[in-house]
Amino acid sequence: MDVLTLSRLQFAITSMFHFIFVPLTLGLSILVAAMETRYVISGNEMYMRMAKFWGKLFLINFALGVVTGITLEFQFGMNWAEYSRYVGDIFGAPLAIEATVAFFLESVFIGVWAFGWNKVGKKMHAASIWIVALATNLSGLWILLANGWMQHPVGYVLRNGRAEMVDFMALLTNPFGLLKFGHQIVSGYTVGAFFVMGVSAWHLLRGRNRPFFKASFGMAAVFALVSTLMVAVVGDFHAVDVAKTQPAKFAAMESIWDSCRNAPMHLIAFPDEKNQCNLVSALPVPGMLSLLAYHDLNAEVRGLNSFPKEDRPPVLPVFLSFRAMVGLGTLFIILAAVSLFFHRNNLLEKYPWFLRLMVFCIPLPYIANQLGWVVSEVGRQPWIVYGLMRTSDAVSKSIDLSQVIGSLLGFTLLYGLLGFVDIYLLAKFARKGPEETSTGATGAFGK
């Protein structure tokens, strides 16, 4: 193990850990805002209790999302100094703008929301959670424009021994970044929706607070169906863009070794990286891949063998993650549709097996989100900036092995501990239900 490998491992661990909290923040903020808005409009106190109950889970999750995010910003300089120096002129801008225009808003107004129940009017209070939700999305936009630039660098020239920005608008309108943002945002909404449906299902199974959790389930089910459909639609556009801009990643996603026109999609396939072919490939759908990738049956799909070996990403993890992600995404659409149908027709409690299924489905959108990032980031290798800078050239020169071993161990231990505490607290407060958490001084916040 060298500094490069360990730094990569560390970035993977810290960003994936951060990414346990981000999607739920994205989705749950919108749902809580919608609940509180219903309260303001209808005056029905149940919706206020809904906003408070789900909002408490939101806050526990939010705290870890914030503190683990700082790690990522620091690491660009700590472990990837050569990268930061080479592309900082263009890559630093979206990060700084994110902090200035989004992170401030989010962090200030979460304080107003959490502590302002008796300090601001109803409308202002509801507005503050909408501001948090908006800022969280805006945060995502800037971060994904930054990531989009690493995936598909635009608007720069190589000058003075580094990449310098020449066209800020190109960065802002980079289709890669925008599509990724769109795909990620709705994936986060899916996590939030399935989280609320799953916890509601758990309570409905026990027959507690039935109107409360039925209403929560219903709102989340609508949100889930819209989000999951959007995930698929935007995801398709995103894949088309990947095929165009990152053909090696696309070939790895589908495990295509030889270039061909009218490329079929094999429903069953398994890559054999050593022999540069597929171990198994069966059940071809003729022309399907060309159609999906270029919306044209006769388009040529480039295979991995048309790239020099040193420019190919690791195939197996990208291929498997992509298949699993797409499979899960499809499952989510079905589950969301059934959920909404059952809810609308008041059938939920007639089918306890379905409620149980929904409880067990809580982790699945999280997994799908992580798999998406594996496809995206492992698929980008060996490049840190696609086609421009290799990951191996990006690592800091002035750090030594013992420092990275120490930091990696530290992160693993600390994050492991925090993850454990966080899951424990989320489960504890999710189980409590709304009554116990909103009865004044005996409530959890009141201690």
Next chain:
Amino acid sequence: MDLHIVWFVLWGVLWGVYFMLDGFVLGGGMLHRVLGTSDTDRRVLINSYGPVWDGNEVWLVTAGGATFAAFPTTYALMFSYLYTPLLLLLFALIVRGVSFEFRGKEDGPLWKGCWDWAIVVSSFIPALLFGVAFGNIFAGLPMDEAGYHGSLIYLLNPYGIVSGLLFVLLFLEHGALYAAVKSTGSLSRRAEELAKFLWVPLLVVAVGFLAYSNFATKLYDNYLAAPVFAVVPLIAVAALLAVRLFLAKGETLAAFAASCATILGVVFTGVVGLFPNLIPSSLDAAYSLTIYNSSSSDYTLRIMTVVAFVFVPIVIAYKIWVYRLFRGRVSAETLAGDHEAY
């Protein structure tokens, strides 16, 4: 106008405001068990900065982001050279953030005791490390064409330790004053007494730091070249004296404001002295990182200037609004009526 200088000033402002705002949270955290003698007092302390600490910490993220965008070479080298101290800083900030959120979520004394100590330790470490890091930046880092020749132990040189001590005492004083302003009854009185007590060692270390800087750093060269800038350290000293005068009159809010001015004054004393360096090299001035040789292109600086000049005033405006919204003292009574308090 020279955008490099604009960004150098902005760089100083971001760090200064960060220390001014997070300083009282770090100070309060260090005093968490000294001032917070009962569970209620500890809750009062946490809730006095509960609505604002998160927004305060963003100044650090913005200071880091601005360094990245405006001075990427400095960002890259500073962060990789100071790898281990930054790592400890990160761990501390992570633990501190979750401690506030997690402490009240369980009832057991063991649970609360653990998070209480976590708050103390995770507030002390950043205060000390920021001081050590800035002291070493003022003095210059041992770097030349071959890169960096220091280590964690190297950073703990006498001047670095004095700077660390200065930051710790500044924040302790700041935190005690904030607690005096924001709490009631005996907690407020004890905080006020503690602020009076802490002021003496703070003054001693501050004077020692100013004198030591003459030998350990080249900060004073700029003041000798342009004596008019001496007004900055004079403001810092005057503000520090004002803290004690206001305390003597029992005007804690004015004393806290003076403490804010002290922190800004100390940071800008260093910033003015550094110019045009961001990190001087202690080995050979040719390898110093300056605002000219480590900056972004003019194009990027222009874009970032527009963003900063549009959005920073907006940020300041809504932050002032929030501080006004949560003005007033926190007490056991206000907590009892507030279900959402920590």
